[in-house]
Amino acid sequence: MPVKVSVIVPVYNPGPYLETCVASLLRQSLPPDEYEVIFVDDGSTDATPALLDALAAEHPRVRVIHEENSGWAGKPRNVGIDASHGAYVMFVDSDDYLGDEALERMYGYGVANDADVVVGKTAGRGRRVPVELFRTNRPRATVENAPLIDSLTPHKMVRRAFLDRTGLRFPEGRRRLEDHVFVTEAYLRADNVCVLGDYVCYYHVRRDDGGNASLRPFDPAGYFKNLREALDVVERYTEPGPLRDRLFRRWLRVEMVERLRGRRFLDLPEDYRRELFDEIHAVVVERFGPGVAAPLQPTRRVVAALAAEARYDDVVAFAEWETGVALAVDPEDVEWRSGVLRISFTAELMHDGGPMTFPSAGGSPRWPPHDVAEAVRWLGADTVGRFDRAVPDLLLRERASAAQYFQPAEVVRETVPAGDGSRVRLVLRATATVDPATAVSGSPAGEGLWDVWVRVDLGGWTKELRLGPAPRHGHGRPAPPAGVVGGRVVLPYWTDRHASLALDVGHASGRLGLGRVSAGDVTVAEERLQIVLPLHVPAATAALLRLTGARSGGSREVSGTLSPGGRLAAVLPIDELTGGTWLTTVCLTPGAPGARFHPLPFALHIDADGVLVVPAPQPGSARRAARRVRRALYRALGRITIRRR
Known part of the structure; x- marks a missing residue:
């Protein structure tokens, strides 16, 4: 078979992280003879070379190339490109790992859309990754119609023929x-770029030992010299005007303005902080016209203006003011409606522990501001003017992988008077809907734990916060019951530590509340058993009841139906059960992978006279326990009998 994908992995003293990377490459769903893995060892000084050679000896799809140390990842990637046989090459760092179907999905999507570059959805494990780019699939993306420029890491799949035709390689x-x-030039020269946003292809990992090369401290002069080379690429392939300004804005925003803000800037040593500021000032003045900074959101525009005017002390003072900015999110209601979870919440910005307020109307503060106080006034007025476009996002984030997915939401924006009326609060009220059957880009949410996050982009602040703490009505933390929807058990719950909202898909047992079922929730008429369970059931579905002998240990399984209202109905095989006490468990999703049986807090004692519902015996003598609870139930509830034929 021709090789579809060549995976190129530059390696230098990766430590234990290489093991996770290798495992993800070997378990790809793409058939083994349709892809190859090329490790380019860049002069590792640990045990890595021998480990890679052993791996290649065991797996025919793995090749290893040993090189003298080049100092960075550019040359090893180029060596891998030249040695590759695949129609596409995929760049992976040894700290990171792939989703199991990443190569198959990205290759298929690239071929289907005749793409030179395929960008797969990325999840950050302790690292920030683009969010907006992966809101949806994009079969034909450009730097004009999509935020491609937000994703400049090399972890893309690129057509080998495109690289050969253009001669594109990494700087060494x-x-x-x-x-x-490399990536900027690829975007600008490709005939088509596609973005796969409905499956997490790449997991970008922050190492616990701080060993990620890209996160190490850098020399500002050298760093911004290299940054200018990326700007040169933009100038080479675009004309002066709005598109070039938009692309330049990415570097101004991410690599310059964000480095001068808040604690990130203030925590730097003073001499390094000043050197960093001077280099940023030089690039801003040298390369960026007025059209680059003007469309920035208010806070970023303030910092960019202060940097352009070399006002270092004001940048420090503004960063100190910004450290007081935070996001507050208040959950209001969580409820099931027809199998869909509706989550209502409010969100607003805070400052120094209280609600942030803004000017209610009038006035046009001077621009550019002459001091930080005026900058704050201008910022407030501009934020109010943009408030009608603010939209809070609710995201489901898988706890195990950090993969996150947008959920649809409706929003109402409220301007709330504060104090004497000259100031206002900007409050966002939203109701999001989470359909477990479609929550993951149209696919069902997988088994596991999912945290609920709120993301707000307002005034130039992008803040994320878990949805919590739980609302308190009286002394409880109300949460809807577990739902049996789409063949899965989905439990909304408030976490113990932070009282924030999370979903347990397919794993919950004790939290389901089945232990609250009482004898009054169980009825037997003729041979028909009915149990009212504390569950949200939008449509009738199959269930399975298992009856296990308290003394014999033998079991019987009885098919049942779970209906709206949580009503479980089943017909008991009385003749087979007479003469025993039967512990009860229920499977709410029979036939589903990993389906489990949940214990119910009662047993059925069946003899010639009828059926008696008793509390489930505790460990010890089942006979004594059954006799003891039977006497208690006789006195409290009387007998439940059936008519014998």
Whole structure:
């Protein structure tokens, strides 16, 4: 078979992280003879070379190339490109790993859309990754119609023929931002770029030992010299005007303004902080016209203006003011409606522990501001003017993988008077809907734990916060019951530690509340058993009841139906059960992978006279326990009998 994908992995002293990377590459769903893995060892000084050679000896699809240390990842990637046989090449770092179907899905999507570059959805494990880019699939993306420029890491799949035709390769040597230069040129020269947003293809990992090369401290002069090379690429392939300004804005926003804000800036050593500021000022003045900074959101525009005017002390003072900004999210209601979870909440910005307020109307503060106080006034007025476009997002984030998915939401924006009326609060009220059957880009949410996050982009602040703490009505934390929807058990619950909202898909047992079922929730008429369970059931579905002998240990399984209202109905095989006490468990999703039986807090004692519902015997003598609870139930509830034929 021709090789479809060549995976290129530059390696230098990766430590234990290589094991996770290798495992993800070997378990790809793409058939083994349709892809190859090329490890380019860049002069590792640990046990890595021998480990890679052993791996290649065991797996025919793995090749290893040993090189003298080049100082950075550019040359090893180029060596891998030249040695590759695949129709596409995929760049992976040894710290990171792939989703199990990443190569198959990305290759298929690239071929289907005749793409030179395929960008797969990325999840950050302790690292920030683009969010908006992966809101949806994009079969034909460009730097004009999609935020491609937000994703400049090298972890893309690129057509080998495109690389050969253009001669595109990574800059080599000990340097920074080689991926920015490569990826930017690829975006601008490709006939088509597609974005796969409905499956997490790449997991970008922050190492616990701080060993990620891209996160190490850098020399500002060298860093911004390399950044200018990326700007050179933009100038080479675009004309002066709005598109070039929009692309330049990415580097101004991410690589410059964000480095001068809040604690990130203030926590730097003073001499390094000043050197960083001077280099940023030089690039802003040298390369960016007025059209680059003007469309920035208010806070970023303030910082960019102060940097352009070399006002270092004001940048420090503004960063100190910004440290007081936070997001507050208040959950209001969580309820099931016809198998869909509706989550209502409010969100607003805070400052120094209280609600942030803004000017109610009038006035046009001077621009550019002459001091930080005026900058704050201008910022408030501009934020109010943009408030009609603010939209809070609700995201489901898988706890195990950090993969996150947008959920649809409706929003109402409220301007709430504050104090004497000259100031207002900007409050966002939203109701999001989470359909477990479609929550993951149209697919069902997988088994596991999912945290609920709220993301707000307002005034130039992008803040994320878990939805919590739980609302308190009286002394409880109300949460809807578990739902049996789409062949899965989905439990909304408030976490113990932070009282924030989470979903347990397919794993919950004790939290389901089945232990609250009482004898009054159980009825037997003729041979028909009915149990009212504390569950949300939008449509009738199959269930399975297992009856296990308290003394014999033998079991019988009885098919049943779970109906709206949580009513479980089943017909008991009385003749087979007479003469025993039967412990009860229920499977709410029979036939589903990993389906489990949940214990119910009662047993059925069946003899010639009828059926008696008793509390489930505790460990110890089942006979004594059954006799004891039977006497108690006789006195409290009387007998439940059936007519014998």
